[in-house]
Amino acid sequence: MSYVPAPGYQPFYNPPLPHATPIPGGLRPGMAIYVQGTVPHHTKRFRVNFSCGSEKGADIALHFNPRFDSGDKIVFNSFQHGKWAREEYKHEMPFRRGQHFEMVFSITPESYQIMVNGAPCYEFRHRIPPERVQVVDVDGDLELQSLNVMGGGVSDWGGMYYQQPGMHGMPPNMPPPAASLPMMAGPASFHPQVPYVANFPGGLTSKKTVVVKGFVPQGAKSFSINFKMGYSRDIALHINPRLNERVVVRNSLLNGQWGAEERALPHNPFQPGQYFDLSIRCGNGRFKVFANGQPLFDYNHRFREFQQIDTLEINGDVVLSYVQF
Incomplete structure (x- = not known):
């Protein structure tokens, strides 16, 4: 991979x-x-x-x-x-x-x-x-x-917004100049607040990539990254680093019921006092997740109509640096 x-x-x-x-x-x-x-x-x-x-x-x-x-x-x-x-x-x-x-x-x-x-x-x-x-x-x-x-390339911004309040009078969510990011179609933000909620325009598609960069503060116990269907409370992919257990749980909440947890990992990139960089790629058969450029896990789709996944939700003990999709 x-x-x-x-x-x-x-x-x-x-x-x-x-x-x-x-x-x-x-x-x-x-x-x-x-x-x-x-x-x-x-x-x-x-x-x-x-x-x-x-x-x-x-x-x-x-x-x-x-x-x-x-x-x-x-x-x-x-x-x-x-x-x-x-x-x-x-x-x-x-x-x-x-x-x-x-x-x-x-x-x-x-x-x-x-x-x-x-x-x-x-x-x-x-x-x-x-x-x-x-x-x-x-x-x-x-x-x-x-x-x-x-950034880079020649197409337009595709909805990127900076969230840097206090930078020389820049207001939050100030739209940047109309130039340059081919990017991943949806909004991106620097240092957004937690809990964080954003919508995927048109839902997830094959090869869609979500980048999440953040920091795990000292004393953190748990946080979660959820890919949800907005019309229900179901969660197609739940990524749940549990610092107190030293595990990263993956699961799905479908029809109001949690499925079987997946926990095995080659390494755990989520450590108190350290930054992490996740790249979550949606494929036709599975999610492929990388941490700091290294394979972390695959997660086979349990909800196969992934085009209906339209919401990204991040909450818990985490400080976000950058989110883009």
Whole structure:
């Protein structure tokens, strides 16, 4: 069972450093770069560069550089025509040694809007057009667990909405500029609230993929991801990580009755204090579920009219980073 990323979602998992992710066609408003990792206890500094080429000395549209060895600050800059420009600083360090982190770089017509661990971090106004960016490269003292390019292509947004209240006056659910995501037809959101409920336009179809990225807080006991039929209370697929039991239960609730639980897994990706990345793909005969790019389980359809599955519901002890379908 091989992992097939959904259109408009290009993930890289546990790459060695230095790591460079190509950006075919450049960045455009509406795209986002998601970076997840861990800051080692010994870290001094690391960086994320939005570079205009892979060759040495290429222009850099954004240099993002947390520094623990010079006053705990983040340096922001650009590099053009062989020279660094004026540095900008943030002295409130959102990263902590020995802890996991996630970052989202959202590209708008005016700037890069940067969030760390779900909170607004900084807005860096464009000095170089983002369309010139060809590579996002990461290096330094960090453990890089995933880097995802979200967006790309030439079709329209397909209903994507950001949920980033407090980012320089941006209201919740602000529709982004009309550009660029071929995406998965339904809405997508960054850091939506739990409980989370969304509808699949037209129901599930074969090869439909749902991406759920989130964080399991310390002290979490249980949460669930449910694929439901809106006209009833039935659940075609119930994914239920139970932290207190250290299991991930899968089941279906049909005609008001729970079926037989499935529990066997090759590994459990849901651990307190850690992020997870689920890709749930609907096939003709089964759901195929991947965690962090690795096969997690198959779940044969017990409700075979999967086109009638039209609701995604997530609730319990989980913090959502990103949901898209």
